[in-house]
Amino acid sequence: MSDAAGTAARAGAGPAAAGPGEAIIRLDHVSRVYQVGESQVRALDDVSLAIARGEFAAVMGPSGSGKSTMLNVLGCLDTPTSGSYLLDGERVEGLSEDRLAEVRQKRIGFIFQSFHLVPRMTAARNVELPMIFAGVEPRLRGERVQARLEAVGLGPRAHHRPDQLSGGERQRVAIARAMVMEPSILLADEPTGNLDSRSGDEIVALLERLNQAGLTVVIVTHDPRVAAHARRVLRMSDGRLVEE
Amino acid sequence: MRRRDLTAFAFQTLTLHRLRTGLTLAAIAIGVTAVMLLTALGDAAKAYVVREFAGVGTNLVIVVPGRTETSGGMPSFGGTTRDLTLEDVLAVARQCPAVRRATPMSMGTAPAEYGGRSRDIRVIGTTSEFADVRKLAMESGEYLPPGDPRQGEHVVVLGTKVARELFQGENPLGKTLRVGEWRLRVIGVLAAKGISLGIDYDDQVQVPVSVGLKMFDQSGLFRILAEAVNPQAVPIAQREMRAVLTRRHDDEEDFTLITQNAMLQTFGAVIDALTGGLAGIAAISLAVAGIGIMNVMLVSVSERTGEVGLLKALGARRRQILQVFLVEALMLSGGGALAGIVVGLIAIAIAGGIWTFIPLRASPIWIGVVLVLAMGAGVSFGILPARRAAALDAADALRGRH
Numbered sequence: 001m002s003d004a005a006g007t008a009a010r011a012g013a014g015p016a017a018a019g020p021g022e023a024i025i026r027l028d029h030v031s032r033v034y035q036v037g038e039s040q041v042r043a044l045d046d047v048s049l050a051i052a053r054g055e056f057a058a059v060m061g062p063s064g065s066g067k068s069t070m071l072n073v074l075g076c077l078d079t080p081t082s083g084s085y086l087l088d089g090e091r092v093e094g095l096s097e098d099r100l101a102e103v104r105q106k107r108i109g110f111i112f113q114s115f116h117l118v119p120r121m122t123a124a125r126n127v128e129l130p131m132i133f134a135g136v137e138p139r140l141r142g143e144r145v146q147a148r149l150e151a152v153g154l155g156p157r158a159h160h161r162p163d164q165l166s167g168g169e170r171q172r173v174a175i176a177r178a179m180v181m182e183p184s185i186l187l188a189d190e191p192t193g194n195l196d197s198r199s200g201d202e203i204v205a206l207l208e209r210l211n212q213a214g215l216t217v218v219i220v221t222h223d224p225r226v227a228a229h230a231r232r233v234l235r236m237s238d239g240r241l242v243e244e
Numbered sequence: 245m246r247r248r249d250l251t252a253f254a255f256q257t258l259t260l261h262r263l264r265t266g267l268t269l270a271a272i273a274i275g276v277t278a279v280m281l282l283t284a285l286g287d288a289a290k291a292y293v294v295r296e297f298a299g300v301g302t303n304l305v306i307v308v309p310g311r312t313e314t315s316g317g318m319p320s321f322g323g324t325t326r327d328l329t330l331e332d333v334l335a336v337a338r339q340c341p342a343v344r345r346a347t348p349m350s351m352g353t354a355p356a357e358y359g360g361r362s363r364d365i366r367v368i369g370t371t372s373e374f375a376d377v378r379k380l381a382m383e384s385g386e387y388l389p390p391g392d393p394r395q396g397e398h399v400v401v402l403g404t405k406v407a408r409e410l411f412q413g414e415n416p417l418g419k420t421l422r423v424g425e426w427r428l429r430v431i432g433v434l435a436a437k438g439i440s441l442g443i444d445y446d447d448q449v450q451v452p453v454s455v456g457l458k459m460f461d462q463s464g465l466f467r468i469l470a471e472a473v474n475p476q477a478v479p480i481a482q483r484e485m486r487a488v489l490t491r492r493h494d495d496e497e498d499f500t501l502i503t504q505n506a507m508l509q510t511f512g513a514v515i516d517a518l519t520g521g522l523a524g525i526a527a528i529s530l531a532v533a534g535i536g537i538m539n540v541m542l543v544s545v546s547e548r549t550g551e552v553g554l555l556k557a558l559g560a561r562r563r564q565i566l567q568v569f570l571v572e573a574l575m576l577s578g579g580g581a582l583a584g585i586v587v588g589l590i591a592i593a594i595a596g597g598i599w600t601f602i603p604l605r606a607s608p609i610w611i612g613v614v615l616v617l618a619m620g621a622g623v624s625f626g627i628l629p630a631r632r633a634a635a636l637d638a639a640d641a642l643r644g645r646h
Contacts, residue, residue: 072639075557077556077557077638077639077642078638078639097561097562098561098562098563101556101559101560101561101562102559102561104556104557104558104559105558105559106559110557110558112642114550116550116551116553116554116557116642118551118554120256120257120260121256129555129558130558130559132245132246132249132253133245133555133558133559133560133561133564134559135245135246138246138248138249177558181559
């Protein structure tokens with residue numbers, strides 16, 4: 001299956017050729033243009049891409065190559081200037097801000113280089129956050145929070161605040177939070193960038209485990225060692241996909 | 245998002261910055277307390293004036309010598325002001341059908357002495373009708389006897405405090421009290437009445453008006469009090485009295501007629517304006533406190549840009565972000581208002597305990613108004629920062645840009 005998807009998604013022009021049933025992410029001729037003063041910056045330049053359900057993909061490239069914009073577009077935090085984006089069969093461009101928020105809430109989990117934990121809240125409260133904003137009933141939340149924290153090996157640290165946790169533990173809390181709404185895709189932005197190599201390895205191993213359980217994972221990273229774990233590596237340069 | 249989650253979320257944020265939150269709460273509380281105290285003071289002043297003038301009686305018309313343009317002020321002096329005389333009183337009583345009874349009033353202060361005890365005392369000279377007009381009751385003995393006001397006997401009626409202090413438990417009836425150069429026989433003691441129209445009826449004595457005028461060598465009366473047949477007849481009585489007295493004073497209106505309504509209206513209007521002004525000034529401090537809330541919220545939004553980005557990435561809607569920050573602003577203003585109300589109530593209770601003569605009371609209406617004002621300030625000054633947070637671009641905010 002990964003072979004099929006691998007040949008299907010290709011850098012450059014032409015619609016991605018993956019079957020619509022298989023691709024969970026499908027970009028067709030997507031561009032994202034920013035107006036900076038007088039000049040236009042093409043952060044994404046005619047990108048077509050298909051990522052199959054259950055894939056583990058890494059996006060690499062130098063700073064300013066457009067990988068962050070790519071991740072924002074994939075995560076529905078940013079919308080393409082042109083082209084179309086099908087996420088799990090749903091057309092994303094043209095959706096209202098609230099609908100995009102709903103898509104993020106239900107289908108996408110995010111983890112970040114700087115963890116983005118709310119510092120005044122315990123690990124458990126941080127993991128609970130997405131459910132609070134989704135209006136999940138309070139009595140259902142506690143169990144789910146505990147299950148997610150145990151799944152990342154932090155069951156006993158549920159009531160620690162982020163400043164009482166190590167970097168690796170913080171990122172594991174962030175992963176538990178990303179998974180608590182049971183998304184179909186996990187988007188990771190330099191997840192090991194702020195970690196020592198041992199913690200980084202643990203995080204990558206955790207992501208691999210989640211992937212093996214069926215989760216689609218897309219990682220943006222500088223680190224070749226992280227990318228080596230991905231079954232598919234996408235390289236970007238000047239807003240284009242240049243190499244697989 | 246559930247209401248409890250929303251408040252818990254806001255509460256957690258506010259308790260993080262204790263000092264900042266505390267100072268903002270204090271600013272609101274001070275504004276609220278100021279509004280409460282000043283309006284309570286204004287209301288108390290009005291209640292005080294109303295209470296004082298209500299003692300005048302609804303069908304009373306008071307004649308003051310001298311012409312003043314406004315009712316209720318000090319009469320002007322000089323000019324061709326004629327004295328108010330006992331003949332004027334008799335004319336009013338006889339010639340004005342709308343007047344049930346009229347009574348003269350002279351006033352002076354003289355030393356009173358009995359059994360070696362002496363003190364200065366206010367002496368009112370009047371007639372038997374005065375007790376009816378001023379609704380005075382007797383504790384013992386008789387009031388001044390009826391008869392020609394120009395020929396009074398040498399008798400005196402005592403206020404209860406005077407009787408108590410000068411006679412020290414002795415029965416004063418029939419005893420002789422020395423007032424200035426005069427020796428007067430005590431014929432009665434008034435029942436306690438307290439202060440009315442600026443006169444403490446417990447701390448004065450009353451003598452026949454002819455005695456009062458002679459005692460202080462006065463040619464004219466201090467006041468004439470006339471009682472209309474009923475409250476509705478007051479304007480008619482006023483018209484009749486003005487006509488009779490003007491005719492008697494060589495067609496010159498050199499006197500002033502005062503009624504309870506006129507006084508209440510004048511003072512009431514002045515005090516209402518004053519209360520409104522005070523409340524307005526206090527409300528300015530609320531507006532300043534509101535700006536404080538805005539400032540704190542703006543700082544909070546800019547500190548928490550990354551958090552807003554995160555919440556958006558986690559699926560929070562624009563409206564939810566707006567709510568989160570607005571609820572924080574509301575908790576600040578509401579909490580501050582409640583604290584201010586509590587402090588205000590305590591301050592009013594303490595002040596009311598110290599200055600018992602002022603009827604200080606926190607009015608529920610003003611508490612409601614000030615609560616609404618404070619919450620309104622919270623919302624109106626909180627909406628801008630909340631909007632700014634809600635409008636943040638998720639991707640930019642995650643990177644800490646705004």
